[in-house]
Amino acid sequence: MPVSLEEYQIAQAYMVMKMQQQNSNGDEGVEVLENRPFENDLYGRGQFTSKVYQLQSKAPAWLTTFAPTDALVMQEEAWNAYPRCKTVIKCPYFTKFSLTIETIHKSDSGQSENVHNLSEEQLAARQVEVLDIASTARDYWSYAIGSNSTDFSTFKSKRTGRGPLLEGWQDRCNPVMTAYKLVTIDAPYWGFGYRLEQALLAGERALFLESHRNCFGWIDEWFGMTMPQIRQLERQSDSSLNQRIGKTTSKTTPEDFEQRFSCDEEIYSKSQEITDTRGL
Numbered sequence: 001m002p003v004s005l006e007e008y009q010i011a012q013a014y015m016v017m018k019m020q021q022q023n024s025n026g027d028e029g030v031e032v033l034e035n036r037p038f039e040n041d042l043y044g045r046g047q048f049t050s051k052v053y054q055l056q057s058k059a060p061a062w063l064t065t066f067a068p069t070d071a072l073v074m075q076e077e078a079w080n081a082y083p084r085c086k087t088v089i090k091c092p093y094f095t096k097f098s099l100t101i102e103t104i105h106k107s108d109s110g111q112s113e114n115v116h117n118l119s120e121e122q123l124a125a126r127q128v129e130v131l132d133i134a135s136t137a138r139d140y141w142s143y144a145i146g147s148n149s150t151d152f153s154t155f156k157s158k159r160t161g162r163g164p165l166l167e168g169w170q171d172r173c174n175p176v177m178t179a180y181k182l183v184t185i186d187a188p189y190w191g192f193g194y195r196l197e198q199a200l201l202a203g204e205r206a207l208f209l210e211s212h213r214n215c216f217g218w219i220d221e222w223f224g225m226t227m228p229q230i231r232q233l234e235r236q237s238d239s240s241l242n243q244r245i246g247k248t249t250s251k252t253t254p255e256d257f258e259q260r261f262s263c264d265e266e267i268y269s270k271s272q273e274i275t276d277t278r279g280l
Contacts, residue, residue: 001133001176001177001178001179001212001215001216002162002163002165002169002173002175002176002216003162003175003176003177003215003216003219004107004175004177005083005105005106005107005175005177007175007223008105008177008179008215009082009083009227010222010223010225010226010227010230011215011216011218011219011222012211012215013227013230013234014215014218014221014222014225014230014233015211015214015215015218015222016211017230017233017234017237018214018218018221019210019211019214020237020241021237021240021241024241024244025244027054027056028054028055028056028057029053029054029241029244030051030052030053030054030241031051031052031054031241031242032049032050032051032238032241032242033050033051033052034048034049034050035047035048035049035050035234035235035238036048038079040079043079043081043084043086044081045081046079046080046081046082046085047079047080047081048077048078048079048080049076049077049078049080050075050076050077050078051075051076051078052073052074052075052076053072053073053074053075053076054072054073055072055073055074056072056073058072058145058203060199062195063196063199067093068093072091073091073092073093074089074090074091075089075090075091075092076088076089082105083104083105083106084102084103084104084105085101085102085103085105086100086101086102086103087100087101087102087103088100089101094187094189094196096186096187096188096189097186097187097188097189097196098185098186099183099184099185099186099200099204100182100183100184100185101181101182101183101204102116102181102182102184103179103180103181103182104116104179104180105177105178105179105180106177106178106180107175107176107177108176108177108178109170109171109173109176109178110130110170110178112178112180115180116180116182118182129205131205131208131209131212132170133152133165133209133212133213133215133216134152134153134165134166134169135209139202139206145203145206145207145210148210148213148214148217150213150217152164152165152213152216152217153165153166155216155217157219157220157223158220159219159220159223159224160219160220160223162216162219163216165216179212181208183201183204185197185200185201187200
């Protein structure tokens with residue numbers, strides 16, 4: 001990312017708010033259950049969020065042949081102790097499914113190795129991908145998630161003068177930082193578990209690209225803001241989102257969704273894939 005480590009914290013929070021607003025309506029979107037400070041021994045201090053994503057229209061056609069539209073209702077819990085973050089996503093319909101994203105942000109251009117301190121066994125299973133926000137490649141998930149149409153080969157920020165991003169920009173850019181994302185997915189379902197894993201990994205990859213393209217594309221909107229300002233905007237945004245999809249934070253809990261969509265699967269076969277994604 002062509003931003004500093006400190007700037008990215010603002011950019012990411014602003015991007016999350018704006019993308020949630022853009023993708024929420026009366027039928028689908030994001031419901032914010034909790035958004036509060038936290039402190040623990042593992043991460044120290046940070047911000048905890050609990051959300052429910054209703055993404056029914058984005059389900060691939062093959063998934064809807066054997067699962068209801070509610071299959072893409074996702075529960076997310078995130079611990080943001082920047083520059084370290086952890087996100088856990090579960091699906092109440094597929095009770096054994098889990099997706100974990102562990103992120104470490106560093107002030108470099110993507111050359112750090114094993115920033116997550118993986119074991120030899122994990123390193124052997126890991127697949128490394130480098131994601132470039134200036135890439136123009138598109139696939140199904142790019143269009144399903146929503147495609148930022150900014151051409152970064154010609155884009156230049158009016159407030160910072162940064163850009164355009166031409167080939168090899170990572171090595172010439174100052175400031176620059178990288179988000180190292182360790183994605184671990186487990187969908188232990190015989191017959192379609194692997195396909196589900198691959199579909200969700202492709203979806204996460206497209207989401208990483210889209211969200212980080214937006215971070216830079218919207219730089220003139222968030223540049224100069226402070227974290228207290230961001231937190232105030234988050235409170236306003238959370239209330240607006242819940243009203244938009246007809247929910248209130250006090251009335252809905254993760255347990256409600258577990259009861260509503262719980263499904264007792266009898267077939268179990270474990271399959272796990274680890275992907276280390278470096279977002280530039």
